[in-house]
Structures are given as C-alpha cells and as structure tokens.
Amino acid sequence: MKKYLLVINAGSSSIKFAIYQKNTLSVQLVEDASGQIEGIGSQPHFTVKTPSDQVLADRTLSVDEVRSHSGAISIILAWLRDYLADGELLAAGHRVVHGGRRYSAPVLIDAKVLAELETLIPLAPLHQPHNLATIRALLESIPSLPQTACFDTAFHQTQPAVAQSFAIPRRFADEGVRHYGFHGLSYEYIASVLPALEPTLADARIIVAHLGNGASLCALQKGESIATTMGFTPLDGLVMGTRCGSIDPGVLLYLMDRHNMDALALEELLYHHSGLLGVSGISNDMRELLASSDPGAQEAIELFVYRAGREIGSLAAALGGLDALVFTGGIGEHSAAIRAKICLQAAWLGLDLDESANKAAAGRISKLDSGLSAWIVPTDENLMIARHTQRLVCHSEAINR
Ligand code: ADP
Numbered sequence: 001m002k003k004y005l006l007v008i009n010a011g012s013s014s015i016k017f018a019i020y021q022k023n024t025l026s027v028q029l030v031e032d033a034s035g036q037i038e039g040i041g042s043q044p045h046f047t048v049k050t051p052s053d054q055v056l057a058d059r060t061l062s063v064d065e066v067r068s069h070s071g072a073i074s075i076i077l078a079w080l081r082d083y084l085a086d087g088e089l090l091a092a093g094h095r096v097v098h099g100g101r102r103y104s105a106p107v108l109i110d111a112k113v114l115a116e117l118e119t120l121i122p123l124a125p126l127h128q129p130h131n132l133a134t135i136r137a138l139l140e141s142i143p144s145l146p147q148t149a150c151f152d153t154a155f156h157q158t159q160p161a162v163a164q165s166f167a168i169p170r171r172f173a174d175e176g177v178r179h180y181g182f183h184g185l186s187y188e189y190i191a192s193v194l195p196a197l198e199p200t201l202a203d204a205r206i207i208v209a210h211l212g213n214g215a216s217l218c219a220l221q222k223g224e225s226i227a228t229t230m231g232f233t234p235l236d237g238l239v240m241g242t243r244c245g246s247i248d249p250g251v252l253l254y255l256m257d258r259h260n261m262d263a264l265a266l267e268e269l270l271y272h273h274s275g276l277l278g279v280s281g282i283s284n285d286m287r288e289l290l291a292s293s294d295p296g297a298q299e300a301i302e303l304f305v306y307r308a309g310r311e312i313g314s315l316a317a318a319l320g321g322l323d324a325l326v327f328t329g330g331i332g333e334h335s336a337a338i339r340a341k342i343c344l345q346a347a348w349l350g351l352d353l354d355e356s357a358n359k360a361a362a363g364r365i366s367k368l369d370s371g372l373s374a375w376i377v378p379t380d381e382n383l384m385i386a387r388h389t390q391r392l393v394c395h396s397e398a399i400n401r
Helices: 069-084 111-118 128-141 154-158 170-174 184-197 199-203 249-258 263-272 275-280 286-291 295-319 329-334 336-345 355-359 381-400
Strands: 003-010 015-022 029-038 045-049 055-060 088-096 147-151 205-211 215-221 224-228 324-328 373-376
Touching (some): 003 069, 003 128, 003 381, 015 069, 015 381, 029 055, 029 069, 045 069, 069 088, 088 128, 111 128, 128 147, 147 184, 154 184, 154 224, 184 199, 184 205, 184 215, 184 224, 184 324, 205 329, 215 295, 224 295, 275 295, 286 295, 286 336, 295 336, 324 329, 324 336, 336 355
Parallel strands (some): 003 088, 205 324, 324 373
Antiparallel strands (some): 003 015, 015 029, 029 045, 045 055, 205 215
C-alpha cells in the first residue's frame, strides 16, 4: 500500500498543500502533487497539479462551501480521499509561523501544544490564527491523524542572546518582544543541501538571501543561524514586495501624530502598501518593475538592492567575515539582473561574479578565484516540512511499537 504525507501552508485567505509519497525502501520523499484553495470566504478556487504541471483539479467553488479554513480543509480532504484511493495518509505537517521562545524544533501536535501555540497569537496575529484554525479543522475531520507544527521561527533559536535583543526595557523582552526571525524552514533546507554542493560550505561563513515577495537574509555559521534580518515580525529588514523592511521607529510616531494613524492603519500601510509597491507606485512584482522604464520602478529596484547590500555588510560583520553568498526565493532563483546588482554591492567583500554563469543560472555563479563564492540554490520549504513530519511520526511509531 502506498503511504503519503500531507504538507499544509495556511495563509489568511488561502491554504496551499503538497502531497509526498513515502518511499518504503528509503527515507526519500517524492512530491506527488501540490495545490491550493485561494479566495477563502470571497471567491474560492481550487487547483491541484503534478510536479510536471499536469492539472489534476481546477474548479471554482461556492462561498457557501468555503466560508472558512474549515470548509477549505473539507474540500481538500474529499479530493484527497479520491486521489489516494487505497493509499494511506500517514500524517500532516503544518507550516506554523510562530513557535515563540519555547519551540526550537518542529513538534508533534497534541492538546497541550495547541494550547501553547494559541498563547503565541499576539506575537503573530496576522498568521498564527489561520495556521491553528487549519490544524483544528483537520483534527476534527480525522482525529487519529498525527499532525506536526514546523515553525518559521525555530531555526533562528540558535542566534546568540545579543542578536535576539532589542534595546528597550527588559520587561518587554520577558513578555516575548524579541528578534525572532522568519523563513526558518527555507534556511534550514538550504543549510541541509549546501554541503552536498560543495563540502567546504559545511563549515563556512555564509549569507543566504531569500528574496521573494517576502525577503530576508540569514547568516549561517556551521549550518546554524546566528543572525537574520527579519525580527519581531516579518516586517523588518529588507525591502519586500509590499512590506517596508527596516524603518526608523520615529517614522511611526510621526505617522501616528501627524496622520492620526492607529495600529490597524499602520499595519495596513507597512504590510500591504509599502516596499516595492509603495516606492514604485506600480507593482510589488519584480518582473514588472524590471520591465518598466518608469523612474518609480527604477527607484524601487535601486532601494531594494541598496538595502540588501547594506544588510549583507551587517551580517558579514556578525559572522566576522564571509565565505559564500547564496541566492534563493523567486527573485533570488530567477532574476540574473538583481543577483548581478547585489553581487556588485558585495564586491568590497571580494565577490567576483561570473556573468555568464549568472545568466545561465548555474549553481555556482562566482568566478573560481573570487574571494568568496556565490551560488543559486532553489529552496523547498514543503520538502523540509515533509522531512520533519516523517522523522517525528516514524520516531513516535517506533516508540509506540
Ligand atoms: P513568496 O515570498 O510569495 O513565496 P516567491 O518566492 O514566489 O514569493 O517570489 C515572488 C517574486 O519573485 C516576485 O516579485 C516575482 O516577480 C519574482 N520573480 C519570479 N520570477 C522572476 C524573474 N524571472 N525575474 C524577476 N523576478 C522574478
């Protein structure tokens, strides 16, 4: 009988999922299909395709069917039952945004864990509730199915205390106001594949640039995170599609005072109307900006690159030097132009880009005699979640035996 793992990534109005087949003869996992329900509560649409882009499902759903994440889970499970036929669903692994200070690794979910994750909602009010609602919906539908929580924050728990602190009174740190960092599953995946790419990278001082709609950098030392640009929330650090990145907190005070903005208005501005979109006034999509001759588009790209260059300098200082720079995420993996501009910003560190390797998107994109190497490594957060889930579930199966 074929055995499968389900990976779930729940957002505010969407649930993305992927199905992995567990190879009975090895620990290798193979992606079988991936899909999503978008427009939950407004215009729900369901799609599923194979890794080679063959469409397995594509249909518009009624709002009555999919008012909430619970409705979306019912649709996905009904489709899965047909698709898996007599195959067995072993477990589900969830991407959960916040693990707070408690969780430095993925965990099997039980009532106690769920209750603890609820207490972290104030730290991530935009994402955590949707992650938990989806876990609960699955729990109601299939109570016996083991579920795991894999956190975006966990990988950064190895940051030294000084990198996790803000210079505000200690009582706020005690209630959880700390520099956590996000994109942890992506960085963990990259750290896991780097040694196979080049054995010396296992012990090297590395900056990974995850450049997508959300964007951040992570400083890796011996494969562990020692600093990262996102902080208390995924707003901090680099310029992103619609998020502002680092900003003088005095700007927020000014906006509150002079523009009567409250927390909700600031949240809307800083999460959804800033970044590339806010600066260009055109789009949050890097492809559109690169294709545009509008000065606003050029200014947004320039700021994106400038901030990335500054933050690379900051993380190189935290690492005490730099041996390699790795690009990943939609922009990092696909835009030779942005990679070239960022590598130029890092020339002072000794980086010498191989233009043709960069254009060809080869794995290594720096010249062989470059002072530090540069690489493109496609990320795979879903596979990371599937691997963790397999490990946690197989381990507990072994204990229960
Ligand atoms: P998310 O953070 O939502 O997962 P992705 O990692 O998919 O986002 O990255 C989305 C970004 O990648 C968009 O800004 C998109 O324009 C950009 N992107 C994708 N392909 C290219 C390309 N060929 N050239 C430039 N930018 C690209």
